[in-house]
Amino acid sequence: MVVRLSGSNATSIAQHVLVEAYAFPASTGARLRFRVRDLPSFPGWVYSFRSPKSVTGEDVVELHLPGNPLVARMLLEDLIAHGARQADPGEFTARAYFNGRIDLAQAEGVAATIAAQSDAQLQAARQLLGGELARRLRPAMDSIAETLALVEVGIDFSEEDVTFLSTEQIHSRLDSADRALDDLLRESARFEDVTHEPQIVLVGRPNAGKSTLLNALVGEERAVVSPVAGTTRDAISAHVTLPHGVVRIIDVAGIEKTSDRQRHLSATASAQADIDRQMQERAQQMIQSADRVVLAIDPADPDPPLDLPRKPDLIVYTKADLSASAPTVHNSVSVSALTGGRMTELCQQLDRLAFEREGGQALTLNSRHLQCIATAREAIARARELAQSNVAQELLAMELREALDAVGQILGQVTPDDVLGRVFATFCIGK
Ligand SMILES: Nc1nc2c(ncn2[C@@H]2O[C@H](COP(=O)(O)OP(=O)(O)OP(=O)(O)O)[C@@H](O)[C@H]2O)c(=O)[nH]1
Ligand SMILES: [Mg+2]
Known part of the structure; x- marks a missing residue:
């Protein structure tokens, strides 16, 4: 754990937590003993950087401690008792800027690095x-x-x-x-494009296995799964971390053809009909607005594949553990969310869909x-x-x-x- 002090009193305040007096030379580290309250003294490293050759441009002392949060907190309280104060958010960077160590765009880079959610964002921040x-x-x-x-x-x-x-x-x-x-x-490139969180919608006929896929991708039971067709009603979304960043996966209600729906409707009350209509509309909206569309198909489903308003970017044949014979179609992958079979390949495909972009090196x-x-x-x-x-x-x-x-x-x-x-x-x- 590292506790960092910056400012003209950094060395004199740090002196209070060291067992023996130390001269704090410029840009060097030394293994010294710390004393914190009535704890037995313990060894750690002390690094000092003299103004203006430090990250903030001021005198900086770094105390490298054993990784015990309780000890670090006690040491911090001791430093505060001797005149230090807890830094405000971004204060080290702000001081570096005001002391001319970095320019404003570089300060933005520090903030962007902390907020980065994907490789592309990290790359932008790094530049x-x-x-x-x-x-x-x-x-x-x-x-x-x-x-x-x-x-x-x-x-x-x-x-x-x-x-x-x-x-x-x-x-x-x-x-x-x-x-x-x-x-x-x-x-x-535009930062707003790079920082945009890719949205991938999972669509398919009822019971295709969309919610089970979502749960398997997230690694926890986010969506209710059941053999009853029409289980998912509201769209459910969750963050999934892929190799190049975080995406939002949206699981929507299974889409039915109008004739199926009519069949369904005759057996339900009119209030149900209204809910059903809203669900379907919602699913259609999601298909329009998502960045990518993934179509889930159960190969055992006798009904013909869905006619979507938008060409899917990827087809996922589900329940591979039940039927060995998924059609071999371009841009498709056959998985079993139940056994985890070929789920890694699915993740790679989703990663490619979400983060592929030309160049990538642009400022x-x-x-x-x-x-x-x-x-x-x-x-x-x-x-x-x-x-x-x-x-x-x-x-x-x-x-x-x-x-x-x-x-x-x-x-x-x-x-x-x-x-x-x-x-x-x-x-x-x-x-
Ligand atoms: N054997 C097996 N069963 C699966 C697999 N994936 C889903 N199922 C089963 O298929 C049924 C439907 O799964 P869901 O995930 O609820 O399907 P859905 O597409 O979300 O269905 P709706 O929400 O009704 O549109 C459940 O009984 C699941 O357990 C799989 O990979 N293997
Ligand atoms: Mg579902």
Whole structure:
């Protein structure tokens, strides 16, 4: 277990739980003895990282303890008694951001890593964490910032009749910035797509074995199973963890042909008829809205297979333990939920249906990133118009600054100082 302290008092507070005084050198670990309340002292590891070379940019001490939650809690309480406080959610990451250790997109990457429910989401989070977005944005930011710097210098020297940038030069710089942003948009995936939880609906005739399949996939008795046709009424859904992530599997009422239903109806009261109609409608809705449709067929069922409004993505022949002869059809698998036979293959097929996507390596942008990029591109378009007229240099600078701010906001950077830095770096104004 690891207890992590961050802040200027980290070392002095940590000192209180160590048996002997320790100097906390930079970036090293040592095996030391801990004392917690009246427990016998015990060994553990202490790692210290001095500001600014730590994950938060502050002094950081990590106490690595034996894996006993009770001891860890007592130690935590001792640290709090000596002036520490429990971190707020995300506080280590927030401090890392405010101390300039990571940019805002990387901070989003930390949150996305924690929330990830599939390989694709982890991959997207990893790219944010790795600063990939900052690298991709850099050329556009540089191009806008340099243009702004030159336009501002032009304003300062407007009395002296020197032109720092021609309209064509401004246009070509802005076009290249706009192109870089456009490329980024075209080549990236949307975070909302990646974080979408795939929904797979199980359909089939009554008694096909859908609920039994759901239970076997979940590993517990979620849905009621019985030999009576029409057992499942409301749609039942459950999360199932597949090799590449978590999906939602939905088990709906068995779908009957209208003629079967009529037969059924004559024997039931009209209230039942209404329930039956609602069940069927619900099942049809689920088929329309699900990401994938899996059709369950009992090979022993003499009735012809269902006519679905949508082509199923996979056919599952059920009850393989009862009938050895399932038809061999493309995109089908024959399983026994009862004995578990070929259920692993079914899971692999479901995994493929839920998570197959081309590429997979694309950078992922969330809606905040998209909004910032759109704002930047609008400002670039306005700046391009303004660059035509010489009188509007201040307005042009304003639009460029807005574009730069918008791109900078993706990474959480405040830009005015950045611009000033460039002006002074490229021109010896003080001369
Ligand atoms: N031997 C065997 N029986 C199974 C298997 N799967 C389901 N059954 C049986 O088939 C019957 C119907 O199963 P359910 O899972 O309730 O079928 P369903 O498709 O959900 O039926 P409805 O909810 O009425 O549409 C039950 O008696 C199950 O025990 C299997 O793999 N092997
Ligand atoms: Mg059922």
